[in-house]
Structures are given as structure tokens and as C-alpha cells.
Amino acid sequence: MDELAFIETFLRENAAYVRERHAARNQVTMTVKSNASDLLTEADLTVQQRAVEALAKAFPGDRLVAEEGDCAAYPENRNARCWVLDPIDGTNNFVRGLFPCFGISLAFAEEGVPRAGGVMLPVSGHLFLAERGGGATLNGEAIHVSDVQDIGAAKVELDFGWVEERDLMLNRAAKLIKSVGQVRCTGSAVVALCQIACGETDGFAHMTLQPWDYAASQVIVEEAGGMATRLDGKALHLFDGRKGVLMSNGAIHGTMRGLIRERRVARDQRR
Amino acid sequence: MDELAFIETFLRENAAYVRERHAARNQVTMTVKSNASDLLTEADLTVQQRAVEALAKAFPGDRLVAEEGDCAAYPENRNARCWVLDPIDGTNNFVRGLFPCFGISLAFAEEGVPRAGGVMLPVSGHLFLAERGGGATLNGEAIHVSDVQDIGAAKVELDFGWVEERDLMLNRAAKLIKSVGQVRCTGSAVVALCQIACGETDGFAHMTLQPWDYAASQVIVEEAGGMATRLDGKALHLFDGRKGVLMSNGAIHGTMRGLIRERRVARDQRR
Numbered sequence: 001m002d003e004l005a006f007i008e009t010f011l012r013e014n015a016a017y018v019r020e021r022h023a024a025r026n027q028v029t030m031t032v033k034s035n036a037s038d039l040l041t042e043a044d045l046t047v048q049q050r051a052v053e054a055l056a057k058a059f060p061g062d063r064l065v066a067e068e069g070d071c072a073a074y075p076e077n078r079n080a081r082c083w084v085l086d087p088i089d090g091t092n093n094f095v096r097g098l099f100p101c102f103g104i105s106l107a108f109a110e111e112g113v114p115r116a117g118g119v120m121l122p123v124s125g126h127l128f129l130a131e132r133g134g135g136a137t138l139n140g141e142a143i144h145v146s147d148v149q150d151i152g153a154a155k156v157e158l159d160f161g162w163v164e165e166r167d168l169m170l171n172r173a174a175k176l177i178k179s180v181g182q183v184r185c186t187g188s189a190v191v192a193l194c195q196i197a198c199g200e201t202d203g204f205a206h207m208t209l210q211p212w213d214y215a216a217s218q219v220i221v222e223e224a225g226g227m228a229t230r231l232d233g234k235a236l237h238l239f240d241g242r243k244g245v246l247m248s249n250g251a252i253h254g255t256m257r258g259l260i261r262e263r264r265v266a267r268d269q270r271r
Numbered sequence: 272m273d274e275l276a277f278i279e280t281f282l283r284e285n286a287a288y289v290r291e292r293h294a295a296r297n298q299v300t301m302t303v304k305s306n307a308s309d310l311l312t313e314a315d316l317t318v319q320q321r322a323v324e325a326l327a328k329a330f331p332g333d334r335l336v337a338e339e340g341d342c343a344a345y346p347e348n349r350n351a352r353c354w355v356l357d358p359i360d361g362t363n364n365f366v367r368g369l370f371p372c373f374g375i376s377l378a379f380a381e382e383g384v385p386r387a388g389g390v391m392l393p394v395s396g397h398l399f400l401a402e403r404g405g406g407a408t409l410n411g412e413a414i415h416v417s418d419v420q421d422i423g424a425a426k427v428e429l430d431f432g433w434v435e436e437r438d439l440m441l442n443r444a445a446k447l448i449k450s451v452g453q454v455r456c457t458g459s460a461v462v463a464l465c466q467i468a469c470g471e472t473d474g475f476a477h478m479t480l481q482p483w484d485y486a487a488s489q490v491i492v493e494e495a496g497g498m499a500t501r502l503d504g505k506a507l508h509l510f511d512g513r514k515g516v517l518m519s520n521g522a523i524h525g526t527m528r529g530l531i532r533e534r535r536v537a538r539d540q541r542r
Contacts, residue, residue, distance in 0.1 A: 158456075177431065178434070178438055
């Protein structure tokens with residue numbers, strides 16, 4: 001698939017730049033977005049601009065949906081061909097943290113479903129790639145989800161989101177938090193999801209994820225034998241308006257889903 | 272201080288072994304302790320046994336308190352000279368996870384207060400050392416906590432503990448979770464605490480931490496300019512029976528403390 005080759009090339013070409021900006025992160029230009037911990041750096045903007053230019057050459061006419069600025073608008077035709085980019089997922093970790101838990105994520109989608117995706121963790125050098133029907137790889141080796149079935153032994157990543165979403169998150173996820181063996185919060189959805197794909201964790205839930213946070217990882221998880229749905233168990237559509245995302249090794253998917261409170265109930269109880 | 276030199280030597284001598292066992296973690300012998308995700312590996316036992324033997328030679332008569340087996344009993348004289356070891360903090364991460372977030376932690380204590388401590392993250396090579404009054408270092412360079420003052424911009428690590436402690440944890444920490452800029456859960460207290468010491472995160476709270484989980488990190492955080500107390504704000508004593516641990520950059524300590532519900536209230540409300 002030409003699209004997958006484009007993804008791989010783009011990720012490889014940008015890894016060194018992001019690694020270099022991370023190494024010099026004390027000098028990186030930074031602004032604050034929706035709240036004091038929602039950060040935007042020059043590196044996010046540069047990678048996004050490079051994607052705009054590379055796509056204009058390789059796939060002219062294709063729409064790019066990406067985290068920053070005007071690109072963040074969802075496409076008018078939500079089923080058309082499009083590309084979905086998070087230039088740096090885990091920007092806060094890019095700026096601060098002993099372990100480099102952030103990644104570049106690029107997917108190609110049609111009908112609201114990712115057909116091919118890649119995630120590059122630039123410092124550790126992990127490159128995850130997948131295309132629909134072709135399996136998933138980590139640095140060229142086939143990967144597979146875990147076979148953990150017991151929720152009490154499962155390692156589950158729960159992203160707590162921005163501070164203004166925290167109340168809703170705690171309300172909906174309290175039973176899940178009280179049931180899983182290990183809770184993790186890495187602060188990067190793409191790192192969390194790729195860990196499911198290679199069997200290092202077992203599940204992930206987020207109440208309000210944006211398409212660029214999971215598009216590439218979704219096809220990687222599914223092609224590694226895992227499962228990806230909305231929180232209500234229905235099929236994901238990248239532009240369905242943030243109905244929440246649940247991904248897992250498949251074996252614990254139904255259990256996780258049953259432990260998440262429905263949104264309507266949560267809203268009523270918050271009043 | 273002879274004790275600090277012993278700590279540094281011990282950590283350096285054991286880093287390669289732990290790194291090698293981590294690389295071969297699919298073959299590591301493992302058993303389950305209190306619950307399905309509370310793991311014990313041959314590497315934990317080997318490092319602990321080496322500490323027993325090294326201390327018997329270097330400091331005969333000193334007591335070792337450590338996570339595994341008989342060593343986990345608190346000393347009869349809780350103020351006597353003693354050593355506090357976690358052979359591998361973050362055992363679950365040692366066994367699973369893309370990033371090697373686990374460490375060896377060794378402290379020397381008197382009067383229930385750590386006087387010297389060291390934490391080695393064997394794969395990434397971070398070595399944190401401190402002794403009371405002498406400052407804290409990371410790989411030989413002086414380190415200092417962050418100057419973040421706004422809780423809404425703060426990056427705070429919250430360990431959710433074992434599944435049986437989760438209800439209490441959520442009850443006591445809900446307001447804190449809803450207030451901090453970024454929530455993280457790394458799954459290793461020593462990694463979380465050392466990140467405060469070097470300014471990569473701003474705070475940490477745990478409802479029921481054991482002394483080996485924080486003894487070394489406490490002196491490292493304090494010597495890096497941070498603050499360490501019980502959750503009720505009183506002075507920590509390593510063997511005071513798990514009254515909870517709050518550490519921070521100092522600037523957000525009071526705010527964090529005010530956001531944690533008292534234990535008695537929590538119990539009443541759980542009924």
C-alpha cells in the first residue's frame with residue numbers, strides 16, 4: 001500500500017528532528033493552549049507543517065486532520081479519504097519526564113476507519129506499523145496482544161484527560177479503576193495503545209479522545225489481534241464526535257466495557 | 272559518609288544483573304504474592320540476598336528491612352540503625368512495559384529517618400544519591416526540584432496501589448485528581464519520587480506506602496529542595512505504620528495536602 005510506505009517514510013524522516021528537540025527541550029519554544037498543562041511546542045508545529053507539505057506533494061487533494069490550529073477541524077465529508085496526524089502525542093512528556101513517553105502518530109483513513117497507521121517513539125526507537133488485513137509490526141517483527149483474561153491481573157491504562165474532564169472521568173471509570181490489577185497513566189495515548197498491541201499492557205479507556213490520539217494506534221491494535229470500540233461498545237468512527245475509546249487485548253474487552261458507567265447516568269448523578 | 276559509599280557501590284554492582292534479567296524477562300521465574308498483579312521474581316530475591324550478605328560483612332549487626340520474606344517485618348527497635356531496601360521497585364514494570372520504569376532503592380536510616388539513600392534505574396542508567404545535609408545528585412550532577420506553584424499546571428504522580436486499596440484511594444484522592452494539571456501513574460514509587468527530585472514532576476501521594484518504597488527517595492527529594500510528610504502533614508517515621516506519604520517540590524505541598532480527604536471522614540462516607 002502506497003499510503004503505508006508514505007507513513008513509514010514520514011515517521012522515519014521526522015524522528016531525528018523530534019529526538020533532537022527533545023534533547024534540547026529546555027530551549028524549546030512553548031505556549032499554553034486550553035489550560036496550564038495543555039502545551040504546544042515549536043516541534044509540534046514543525047512536524048505538522050512538514051506533513052502538510054509532504055502530503056500536498058504525494059497525495060494532492062487529500063485532507064489532513066491534525067491536532068494543531070486549523071487542521072483540527074473535522075472534515076466536511078467525514079467518510080472521504082483523509083490523513084490523521086498527531087505531530088507529538090504526549091507533549092507534556094516531551095517537555096518533562098525521565099522517560100520519553102511520547103510519539104509521532106500518522107494514519108490514513110477512509111469511511112472514518114483507519115486503513116494504515118504508524119507510530120514512532122523517537123527516543124526509544126520503537127516504530128509500530130500496520131495496515132488493514134496485513135498484520136502489525138514493531139521494528140519489522142510481527143506483534144500480538146496479550147492473552148490476559150483476568151481483569152484482576154490486567155494492566156490497564158486510564159488517561160485522566162484535562163482537568164475540566166476529570167469529574168466525568170472519575171464518575172464513569174470508578175468501577176473500572178477499582179477492579180483492574182494495575183492502573184497506569186502514561187500521559188500519551190499512542191504509547192498506551194501501542195503497548196496493548198505488543199502485549200505489554202492489556203487495556204485502555206478514555207472518555208473523550210480526539211481522532212489524532214488514536215487513529216494510527218487503532219489499526220495497529222486491531223491488526224495485532226486486539227479490539228477497538230467506542231465506550232458504548234459500538235464501532236468507532238474517527239469523526240463521530242468523541243464518544244470515548246476502549247481498546248484492549250480482546251479477552252478483557254467485555255469486562256472493561258461492563259465496568260464503565262454510561263454517560264447519561266453519569267450526568268444525572270453529577271447534578 | 273561510609274554508608275553512602277556502601278549504597279553507591281551496592282547499586283552499581285547490581286545494576287548490570289537487573290538489566291540482564293530484564294532483557295531476558297520472558298524467562299524470569301515469577302510468583303504471585305498478595306494478588307494477581309503483585310509479582311515476585313527471582314531478580315527481587317537475588318538482589319535482596321546480596322544485600323543481606325554485603326551488609327553482614329560491611330556493617331555487621333545492622334538490621335535490614337526489605338520488601339521480600341522475613342525482612343519485611345519492621346524492626347523491634349524502630350529508632351535503631353537500619354537499612355531499607357526495595358530490591359526492585361516496580362516489579363510489574365520490570366516484567367512488562369515498553370519503558371523500564373523500575374529501580375533498586377537502598378537507604379540507611381536512624382531514628383526512623385533516612386540519612387543516606389540511593390536509587391538506581393538500571394536500564395536508563397539514572398543513579399540518584401543523597402545524604403542528609405549534603406545535597407542530592409543525579410549521575411554526579413546536583414539536582415533540584417521544580418518551581419511550579421500552580422496546582423493546575425502541576426504534574427502529579429498518584430499511585431493507585433493494590434486493587435483492595437483502590438476504594439479508599441479514590442475516596443481520599445478524588446479532589447486532588449480533579450485539581451492537578453497532569454495525572455501520572457508510573458507504577459514505581461521510586462521512579463515517581465526521583466522525578467520530583469530532578470524537577471521532572473511536581474508531586475506524589477500514596478495512601479499506604481511501605482518504608483522500602485520511599486526511604487531512599489525521601490532523602491533524595493528533601494536534599495533536592497523538596498518536601499516529604501505524612502498525608503496528615505506530620506513528620507514521616509519509616510516505621511509509623513503506613514500513614515501515607517506526600518512528597519512534592521514544596522511549593523504545592525500545602526495545596527496538595529488540603530486536597531486530600533482525611534482518613535476518618537473517608538471511612539465514614541464509605542459506609
